[in-house]
Amino acid sequence: MRKGSGQNSPDQTSKKVLVIGGGIAGLTAAWELARLNLDVELVEKSSFLGGHAIQFCCKAADECQKCGACSVEQRLLEVIEEPRIRVHLRTELEGLSGNGRFSYALSRRPSYIDSQKCSNCGICFEKCPAPGAIVRGYSKNNIPLYAIDEGKCLYFRDGNCNICQDLCPEKAIDLDQEQGHVSDKADAIVVASGFKAFDPVDRPRYGYGINKNLITALDLERMLREKGNVVRPSDNKAPESIAFIQCVGSRDHKLEHGFCSQVCCGYAMRMAEAIRHRHPEIKVSIFYMDIQNCGKNFSKFYERCKENIRFVRFMPGDIFQGEQDQLTVCYGDEKDGHAVRELFDLVVLSVGIMPGSGNASLADMLKLDLDKHGFFASGDSLDSTSTIRAGVFLAGTAQGPKDIADSMAQAGQAAHRVAQYLGVVQCPK
Ligand SMILES: Cc1cc2nc3c(=O)[nH]c(=O)nc-3n(C[C@H](O)[C@H](O)[C@H](O)COP(=O)(O)OP(=O)(O)OC[C@H]3O[C@@H](n4cnc5c(N)ncnc54)[C@H](O)[C@@H]3O)c2cc1C
Incomplete structure (x- = not known):
């Protein structure tokens, strides 16, 4: 406690x-x-x-x-x-x-939820009529596991909804706290x-927020943590192909972010390996500038990744909506630079670490x-x-x-x- x-x-x-x-x-x-x-x-x-x-x-x-x-x-x-x-x-x-x-x-x-009284039963989360007003943490070790987002809670809009407070069996919720x-x-x-993860809305050419099947690596982390597997947000079906785009927000001189985020190559490769392990039928490609050495035994790890993952050394220009909720990724051929357009079911932006x-x-x-x-x-x-x-x-x-x-x-x-x-x-x- x-x-x-x-x-x-x-x-x-x-x-x-x-x-x-x-x-x-x-x-x-x-x-x-x-x-x-x-x-x-x-x-x-x-x-x-x-x-x-x-x-x-x-x-x-x-x-x-x-x-x-x-x-x-x-x-x-x-x-x-x-x-x-x-x-x-x-x-x-x-x-x-x-x-x-x-x-x-x-x-x-105010916390509104008394950590000493809350038993983490989740009734407030289940019965809340306003989506996102009760937030659930990711770890059961967080006490309490639930929190109230005043921006979305109806009580803070017009004072009319007290459902969570009334239903809480432990009487742990007090919406009038100051x-x-x-x-x-x-x-x-x-x-x-x-840090703050790079917000790809600041790089509009990728269309983050417009294309449902274009997500960030943080979105993918949360999806894998919550659901245990990877799906296309548009239809909840397993994707057949996934593209990771590296250095989103990092090493970007136009944004004055010339530094490397140090972690993105490592997390993208590990996530790609984990996905391929669970779903060997999914084809994963990683578009990159340079692969950063990410720790001990890196060369061995990279060689193993290359057996399962396609690495493309070219940073895509545009990404736009294709048919059947697929995304068209435009990039140049590694050998002669000729323009290539390729369809993917899911595109993951490897967002970097910002101040x-x-x-x-x-x-x-x-x-x-x-x-x-x-x-x-x-x-x-x-x-x-x-x-x-x-x-x-x-x-x-x-x-x-x-x-x-x-x-x-x-x-x-x-x-x-x-x-x-x-x-x-x-x-x-
Ligand atoms: C998409 C993505 C995937 C990653 N995957 C991996 C991985 O697989 N493996 C790995 O090793 N690393 C990974 N990383 C890197 C990892 O996230 C960081 O190394 C780690 O989270 C750093 O922890 P931190 O405590 O420094 O910062 P944070 O995790 O950002 O924690 C800082 C905390 O401080 C709080 N805070 C901020 N300002 C204040 C304030 N003024 N007062 C009080 N509290 C404040 C914040 O709310 C936050 O809880 C990944 C990074 C990204 C972006």
Whole structure:
């Protein structure tokens, strides 16, 4: 059971660290800090912990493909069971002052659903008349598993619908809750506010949002996680052919995103392998510029992928609606560049990792620098967790694109740096 705010920390004399962001980097930093006997206030602005990665599917084929998705579930469980960590959902930093010992203010949107009372029965989700007003999280370890989206809830439109509140057998829902504010002090801060996935609406030539069977890799992750298999959104039938388009939003100088997102080649190949493993009849093609080395044993993995997946080294120009809800992908032949048009049942855009949309305001509040792309800048080229402000550290994709394993590794390092800074552990001589 999640610990409610206001509960005493186990050791009143121990130092306290504020961790901003409850994705895999923030969860890992919080957990590692707790293991170093530090108290942690973990602040997450959304209704659920786990960030992007909690939405990912397992990509195992014949064997585990080390996509890292399961490590997020595991870490989430460890965090909610750790008494030194207090979780604040739907909460954001609204002010910070001081040096060395920071005074901070948090603003908390109402949760409406009491995590202590909710039994995750799901009646609110089933009976809600407004689509999308009750949101379900991806992990059963998120407590509660359900949240209310005020933008879609009818109660917040005209006050006329109380169905969820009336039907909840545990009386866990209170739609009249008000915003809260909390002030406290922290001895150090870890910024783990993550990234924003590239929104392909900013690249209109692909027609995202117009063609139903053109989805992003995040949409595919969620589909595989929720349904366990891949279908065409237009008719819920299994596709016969899928095209992955790489570098959507990354390495795009027109958008001033010249950087590589580091993770897209790896996730697209693993997803393609997982799909082919479940449905060997589906033909998968990957359109790419360059394949990035994505980790240990990469060459072996790439060679294995080439046996099942067609790799086309050409970035498609246009994609438009063909017959029977198929999509026509226009590209150039790899050898002589002549124009090719090919039909696919499903097209997946491998969207990249972009700086978080709140980075500028958070950096302003924390008096930190951003790099030229908009990620949080490290204060020391030898230590990516450091910042220009003493006592404030970085973890995960807030600092730049990286995968789950690297986000966890950097978060562990950030926790260690915090402990050194606070004198809890000594620098090795
Ligand atoms: C389509 C796609 C597929 C991917 N697939 C894989 C894969 O298979 N394997 C892999 O290793 N990596 C994969 N990645 C990369 C992976 O998503 C990241 O490595 C990982 O999610 C980074 O975690 P994070 O905690 O840094 O950021 P996030 O997951 O973005 O978490 C940040 C959290 O901070 C919260 N937050 C933001 N701002 C604030 C604020 N001001 N206050 C409080 N909270 C805040 C956010 O709500 C969020 O919960 C993929 C990426 C994409 C885009």
